[in-house]
Amino acid sequence: MVRKIADLLHVKYGEVQLVSTLFLTQFLMGTAVAYFTIASLTLFLYAYGVNNLPLIYLLGAVFLTFFNLAFVRLEARIGSYRLLQVILLVSAVSVLICWVFLKFFEFKLFSVF
Amino acid sequence: MIWGLGLYLLTNEAFWGVVAIRFNVREGKRLFSIVGAGDIPAKILSYFSASILVLEVGTINLLWVSIIFFMGVYLLLRSRRHQAVEATDDMMSGSAASSHAAPVHTHPVKKVIGHYFHNSLIFSIALWFLISYCVMLIIDYTFLAEIKVFEASRRQLASFIALFFGFGRILAVLFELLFSSRLVARLGLTNALLIPPVLLFLLNIYVLTSGEAFLKYLYVFGGMVLVAEALRYTLQEPVVLVLFQPLDPHARLRGHAIAKGYTLPVALFLVGLFLEIYLRLQGELFVDTASWLILVLMVAWAGSVFLIRKVYHTTLVSVLQKGFFTGTRLFLQNPAVNEMLVEKAGSSKPQEVIHSLNLLERSGYNDIYRLLLKNLKCPRPEVKEYVLTRIIENNMVGALPLVKEQLENLTEPTLKPLLIKTQYFLEKNNGGIKDLQHLEPEYRKEAMIGLMLHKEQVEPWVIQELTRMAQGDTSEKLIALNIIAELGDKAYEHLVAALLQDTQPKIYSRAIEVAGRSKYFSLFKQVTEVAEKTGAYRSLHRTMLFYGDPIYKEEYIMKGDLPEPLVNLLCKTAGMAKGLNSTLFLESALKRYPAKTQQIVEALWEKKAIISIGSKDILNTWVNRKLDQSELKMEYYLNLAQDGAAILLQEALYSEIHQDIQTILKALALYYDQPRIERVIELYKQGYKYKLSNAVEMLELLIPDKHFKDLDKLIEFTQDVKHKQLSRGPSEDISESEIVKDILQRNNAGCSAWTKAVACYLIPRLQDIDFPLEVLRETDGKEDHLFSETKNYVLSMLS
Structure with a gap:
């Protein structure tokens, strides 16, 4: 069965395990990011409205530049595979912190971040 | 919200970073869309389930799902730390040695591109991403501004957003299933990038040309968001990432970081700044203004695709190019150089002495005769031999006493014939x-x-x-x-x-x-x-x-049918001769001896001939037939794969396919881009997977689709066999007996005498499954010696 699906998708025999791992990774990661996006976008739009979105873009530009610089340095130091693991762990912890703040400290400005 | 953008960027970049260095360009074309497709069901499930879940648990608690999934993927990667890690690390360490140094640019614009973007391909793709992000952000903003008008509560808003994006993903799945890979295959990598700007351009034109209505705007912009989302994941990102694959892994990672990581903040900044200023001045973003803006960006977006196409082609050429050592220009008239050469002429290394003497003589050095005679006393026989040849060449009569002296006090017997020749010449x-x-x-x-x-x-x-x-x-x-x-x-x-x-x-x-x-x-x-x-x-x-070449003039080559061994010889040596006569002979032989086409192709390729249109037509037909024959051999191989005992025949067929690929490439090199196809042949022979994938990618740009597809299939097949990755079954079932019969009787696959002999050798084993022995008795009289011997052996065994 697996062989037939692999043939259908032009995945070679030796690639099946790797491709399936990567597919599953993308699936799980996509779900996690999607839930976070829905929650954050809703919270922001509800709290500040769409007219403040450009400010988020500007702030986002600054923050993302820093994130990206850190990403490139870390990638050079620890390699892309380990970096992916680190990012996933940091993401899980950061989302947990977000939840704690939003749940227990009715802090409106937090939805910006 | 900002961290949401950060999460999207970082996870995406890290994931594709891992994927990019694991696959080469050919694998990337096949597998990126499959790997990337994991995101589509994820988003469909998340958006639809979130729209229901949010009503039950509230918006904030949706974050728990995110936490669980992040932890899930983290644990998955920890538990499956297998090939991905090893291969990645290997590739990185291997590439460190082989990666090219950053090119040195002299033009100011190129200098800037070289400094910040490493190379032009990364720059052009980054530009494409920047425009793409700007378009997406403006469309997203316009759409969100429209839906915010009629939202009710926070939960309803969350539910609407989730449902809307959920539909977007269904559209993406449909697109992926129905069009994606076919479109890329049909249009080619770079042309496929034109689809998103063209589709969005048409939708935008509709907004600009139809009347005003709130719902129309909502739906059209909603549609644009959906189209943009669907195309981004199924087409744009996989295709763009494949375009980086010809680069070495380090440059690829840099390309990913720049194209995706750095352009998003820039796009956010540009769009954010524009919207902030615009909203302060106008109060809101009018739909027609947004449409005009998008229209201008679309044109620029489409333009960037043409830039990518041009740069991609150049990049492929440059990564396939050989490094040429240009050497140092030697200024022979320079006294300092002469002085150095005279010094070297006294060296203890014979090659150095000979080279210096040669250069000095060519430069017209005044004292060369004295220097030559001095070196005749040199103990090294190589130097003496060189000097004696120069004495004869320059008729240096004055050297006679010294030559006689050398003969009398002979230290090196091997030099005696040359000394005698010189002596008699001078006397x-x-x-x-x-x-x-x-x-x-x-x-x-x-x-x-x-x-x-x-x-x-x-x-x-x-x-x-x-x-x-x-x-x-x-x-x-x-x-x-x-x-x-x-x-x-x-x-x-x-x-x-x-x-x-x-x-x-x-x-x-x-x-x-x-x-x-x-x-x-x-x-x-x-x-x-x-x-x-x-x-x-x-x-x-x-x-x-x-x-050499003059012998191929019409006056020397006999008219009419020549005996086969002579034709073979004429073709073989014509390939080594440099000149037009031998080329003309080979071209006429294409018509006179069609059975010798393979040999003629080899010869024409060997001498890098430029052939006439008539010959091109003949070769084109031959290439088509050869491709069909090779495909048939592949079918035979796949059918035999089920039977381990037929391994010898499989090996013979594989070897023939391997040879056929090279001959077909040689034939194609004669009427397409010869130097580049020659490089492809060279890389194919070397069989180094990473470079071969780039070479095949290059080949796609050089030869017509009809030839490329078949050839690509054959190359993939040989690679699969070589790396033991063969998973394809035969397209039709042919029994072993049928294959042997086909090879021996009809020989539609054009198998060589060796393969025929191997097929014949299999016959005794096929007796159990009712093999018709008359096949052997029916073969014609023109048999190769090897085949004939095998046949006699088999017949004697069976009788």
Whole structure:
């Protein structure tokens, strides 16, 4: 069965395990990011409205530049595979912190971040 | 919200970073869309489930799902730390040595691109991403501004957003299933990038040309968001990431970081700044303003695709190019250089001395004779030999005493013949025949050559002596032929003609060779007749190499059907000859001897010939047939794969396919881009997977689709066999007996004599499954010796 699906998708025999791992990774990661996006976008739009979105873009530009610089340095130091693991762990912890703040400290400005 | 953008960027970049260095360009084309497709069901499930879940648990608690999934993928990667890690690390460490240094740019614009973007391909793709992000952000903003008008509560808003994006993903799945890979295959990588701007452009034109209505805007912009989302994940990102694959892994990672990581913040900044200023001035973003803005960006977006196409092509060419060592220009007239060369002429290394003497002589150095004579006393035989050849060449009569001295105090016996030749050359021997008689035959030959090197001034007695030797015993005849061969003088053609008629194989074989070496064109007909009559084809082969291109003139090549061994020889040597005559001969042979096409292709390729349109048509037909035959061989192989005992036949078929690919590429090189296809052939022979994938990618740009697809299939097949990754089954079932019968009787696959012999060898094993033995008795009379032997063996075994 697996062989037939692999043939259908032009995945070679030796690639099946790797491709399936990567597919599953993308699936799980996509779900996690999607839930976070829905929650954050809703919270922001509800709290500040769409007219403040450009400010988020500007702030986002600054923050993302820093994130990206850190990403490139870390990638050079620890390699892309380990970096992916680190990012996933940091993401899980950061989302947990977000939840704690939003749940227990009715802090409106937090939805910006 | 900001961290949401950060999460999207970082996870995406890290994931594709891992994927990018694991696959090469060909694998990327096949697998990126599959790997990337994991995101689509994820988003469909998340958006639809979130729209329901949010009503039950609230917006904030949705974050728990995110936490669980992040932890889930983290644990998955920890538990499956297998090939991905190892291969990635290997590739990175391997590439560190092989990666190219950053190119040095001199043009100011190129300098900036080189500094910040590493190369032009990364720059052009980054530009494409920047425009793409700007378009997405403006469309997203316009759409969100429209839906915010009619939202009710926070939960309803969350539910609407989730549902909307959920539909977007369904659209993406449909697109992925119905169009994605086919469109990329049909349009090609770079052209496929034009689809998003064109589709969004059309939707935008609709907004601008139709009347105003709130719901229409909501739906059209909603539609644009959906189209943009769907295309981004299924088409744009996989295709763009494949475009990075020809680069070495380090450059690829850098490309990913720049194109995706750095352009998003820039796009956010540009769009954010524009919207902030615009909203402060106007209060809200009007739909027609947004549409015009998007329209302008679309044009720029489409324009960036053309830039990518151009740069991608250049990049492929450059990564496939060989490094050429240009060397240092030597200024021979420079006194400092001369001084250095004189110094080197006294070196203890013979090659250095010879090279210096040669350069000094070529530069017209005044004291060269003195330096040459000085080096005649050098203890190194290589240097002495070189000096003696220069003494003869320059007729340095003054060197005679020194040459005699060397002969008297001979330290290196191997130099004696050359010293004798030089001595006789310089003396012009006035002592007559008596002087020669005391010499041993080997030295006598050298003395004769020395005497006859003066051409017009050769003493009559010397010619008489040569004539006598040509009529003497076997050893004398051979010496005479060797003398003539070395002199290459027209005056002795009649002697060679006479010796061609000699009955002794040693003599006529040598005479055949000497005829070519001395370029006696008028003897060629006689030479071929003798070779044909006596079977001295090896000598004929050698002599034809000496004759070279002029022998292929119409006046020398016989009209009508030539015997097969002679045709083979003519084709083979024509490939080594440089000139138009041999090319014309090969082109005419394409028509006269269609069965020899493979050999002719090899020869034409060998001599890098430029062929006529008529020949191109013939070769085109041949390539098509060859591709069909190779595909049939592949089918045979796949059918035999089910039977381990037929491994020998499989190996023979594989080897033929491997050979066929090279010959087809050689034929294609004759009428497409020769230097680049030659590079592809070179890389194919080397079989290095990473470079081969780039080479095949390059090939796609060089040859027509109809040829490429078949050839690509064959190359993939050979790679699969080589790396033991063969998973494809045969497209139709053919039994082993049928295959053997096909090969032996019809031979539609054009198998060689070796493969036929191997197929024949399988017959005794097939007796159990009712193999028709008459197949062996039905074969025609024109059988190869090898096949014939195998057939007799098999028949004897069976009887």
